[in-house]
Amino acid sequence: QIAIGIKKEVDFAGWYTNVLIKAEMMDYYNVSGCYILRPWSYSIWEVIQDWFNARIREMEVQNAYFPMFVSSKVLEREKDHIEGFSPEVAWVTRAGNSDLEEPIAVRPTSETVMYPYYAKWIKSHRDLPLKLNQWNNVVRWEFKNPQPFLRTREFLWQEGHTAFLTKAEADTEVREILELYRQVYEDLLAVPVIPGIKSEKEKFAGGLYTTTIEGFVPTTGRGIQAGTSHCLGQNFSRPEMFNIFVEDPNDPTGQGKVYVWQNSWGLSTRTIGVMVMIHGDNQGLVLPPRVASIQVIIVPCGITAKTSDESRKAINDKCEELSKSLKSVGVKAKADLREGYTPGFKFNDWEQKGVPLRLEIGPADLAKQQTLSVRRDTGTKAPLPLADLMASVPKLLDTIQADMFKRAQDTYFSRLREVTRWEDVVPTLEDKCVAVMPWCEEEACEDDIKERSARAAEPQDERAPSAGAKSLCIPFDQSKWPPIEPGKTKCTACGKDAKRWTMFGRSY
Numbered sequence: 001q002i003a004i005g006i007k008k009e010v011d012f013a014g015w016y017t018n019v020l021i022k023a024e025m026m027d028y029y030n031v032s033g034c035y036i037l038r039p040w041s042y043s044i045w046e047v048i049q050d051w052f053n054a055r056i057r058e059m060e061v062q063n064a065y066f067p068m069f070v071s072s073k074v075l076e077r078e079k080d081h082i083e084g085f086s087p088e089v090a091w092v093t094r095a096g097n098s099d100l101e102e103p104i105a106v107r108p109t110s111e112t113v114m115y116p117y118y119a120k121w122i123k124s125h126r127d128l129p130l131k132l133n134q135w136n137n138v139v140r141w142e143f144k145n146p147q148p149f150l151r152t153r154e155f156l157w158q159e160g161h162t163a164f165l166t167k168a169e170a171d172t173e174v175r176e177i178l179e180l181y182r183q184v185y186e187d188l189l190a191v192p193v194i195p196g197i198k199s200e201k202e203k204f205a206g207g208l209y210t211t212t213i214e215g216f217v218p219t220t221g222r223g224i225q226a227g228t229s230h231c232l233g234q235n236f237s238r239p240e241m242f243n244i245f246v247e248d249p250n251d252p253t254g255q256g257k258v259y260v261w262q263n264s265w266g267l268s269t270r271t272i273g274v275m276v277m278i279h280g281d282n283q284g285l286v287l288p289p290r291v292a293s294i295q296v297i298i299v300p301c302g303i304t305a306k307t308s309d310e311s312r313k314a315i316n317d318k319c320e321e322l323s324k325s326l327k328s329v330g331v332k333a334k335a336d337l338r339e340g341y342t343p344g345f346k347f348n349d350w351e352q353k354g355v356p357l358r359l360e361i362g363p364a365d366l367a368k369q370q371t372l373s374v375r376r377d378t379g380t381k382a383p384l385p386l387a388d389l390m391a392s393v394p395k396l397l398d399t400i401q402a403d404m405f406k407r408a409q410d411t412y413f414s415r416l417r418e419v420t421r422w423e424d425v426v427p428t429l430e431d432k433c434v435a436v437m438p439w440c441e442e443e444a445c446e447d448d449i450k451e452r453s454a455r456a457a458e459p460q461d462e463r464a465p466s467a468g469a470k471s472l473c474i475p476f477d478q479s480k481w482p483p484i485e486p487g488k489t490k491c492t493a494c495g496k497d498a499k500r501w502t503m504f505g506r507s508y
């Protein structure tokens with residue numbers, strides 16, 4: 001088929017936005033860093049929302065909605081939470097022609113919006129656990145070059161904020177949520193991720209520890225933080241912050257206080273951008289069936305000026321009938337009976353939109369009571385008997401989903417390089433791979449790695465993504481690599497005793 005013009009491996013950034021435009025996923029907007037989410041991408045966000053809402057409902061998390069404005073007094077409650085981030089905060093300073101008494105911030109995240117009310121609502125340990133989530137938009141005036149879905153000044157996400165009596169409960173929930181995030185990527189979006197914990201330098205400064213799922217974009221060789229689940233510890237509940245405490249149910253004197261243990265977790269529309277980057281090809285978008293709003297497109301073929309009216313009608317009716325019966329077995333099918341467009345035009349159209357499976361029906365197919373199936377991910381063509389289409393199509397869609405994931409996971413894992421000698425680090429990054437190193441986990445060492453691994457000349461424009469290696473995560477599953485021998489295995493970067501294998505790489 002004709003390519004969409006810009007090749008993925010030639011001009012990745014141009015290819016990416018071109019795919020999004022041609023697939024009608026997004027449109028540009030006249031405020032820099034903001035984009036329009038058109039139905040073709042918004043429907044993917046809705047699949048993720050429906051799936052995630054069902055899972056957190058089972059965990060007795062309740063959805064709520066808090067205001068998008070936050071006063072500067074509350075936002076800056078505690079310096080170390082907000083420091084370093086404040087350049088990204090957008091402020092409302094005027095309404096109509098009159099200035100506001102006090103500027104009001106637009107939420108960049110909702111800890112400071114919600115936690116004064118957690119303090120108000122949580123009075124007794126019987127009010128725990130408090131588990132609220134909200135689906136909303138947040139605004140961060142990012143300075144780096146914006147990219148649709150990946151880095152935008154407004155984005156949609158869910159942010160969960162929970163409070164527990166004990167650390168153990170919080171620790172458990174952090175991992176339960178991270179597992180849901182892994183499933184969103186791996187089972188819905190067919191995108192492989194590696195769950196792990198962030199280093200002290202990379203964690204959310206306001207929290208106790210950050211767990212993460214790390215994605216990887218092979219085309220650029222960059223890691224990408226795909227979702228985060230933080231344990232905040234008691235950092236936000238302590239007296240100097242939001243003073244959220246209950247009587248200690250285990251204190252016989254009845255005088256003891258317990259400051260609550262909190263978590264916060266977020267997954268954003270970045271999910272969609274990562275899926276496009278991983279699966280898209282030079283024909284455009286490639287959608288995993290689980291999130292495609294049209295999974296099967298049925299196209300009448302072989303109809304020419306010479307085709308008799310009854311034959312044309314028979315073919316169109318068959319397409320419509322197949323679409324209806326596939327829908328009746330839960331397949332999102334559609335017959336493209338548009339007049340005035342050639343089959344080839346229609347093929348290209350739906351390939352650009354990433355529809356996972358096409359069924360072609362022409363006079364010959366009708367005669368043989370079959371349809372020619374064409375997979376979007378591999379282009380493989382295979383005739384399918386109409387008789388058992390209701391079984392073969394769902395099965396084929398499952399195969400496509402599984403194959404898309406497997407291919408992406410094999411690619412990701414092929415880019416993980418064990419690096420035990422410092423001189424191999426930069427070549428690994430230049431090879432668009434991730435350096436997995438035995439690492440000492442010391443913050444000073446991480447600072448050192450970042451600057452030693454940056455290319456000699458940092459790119460002039462500090463808005464460009466950096467070239468230095470950051471720690472991406474310390475994988476929970478260390479079994480992929482040889483055991484670290486305490487006191488024997490040394491940190492690749494500084495020679496001190498290594499603690500765990502850690503993924504280092506360039507990132508978004």
Ligand SMILES: O=C(C[C@H]1NCCC[C@H]1O)Cn1cnc2c(c1=O)CCCC2
Nearest residue numbers: 085088089108109140159204264265266
């Ligand atoms: O947002 C979080 C922590 C947490 N927020 C809720 C969802 C999960 C997790 O992202 C970290 N963070 C990131 N970015 C910013 C802030 C910030 O707190 C505050 C000010 C502006 C930019």
Ligand SMILES: [Mg+2]
Nearest residue numbers: 085088140142
């Ligand atoms: Mg940020």
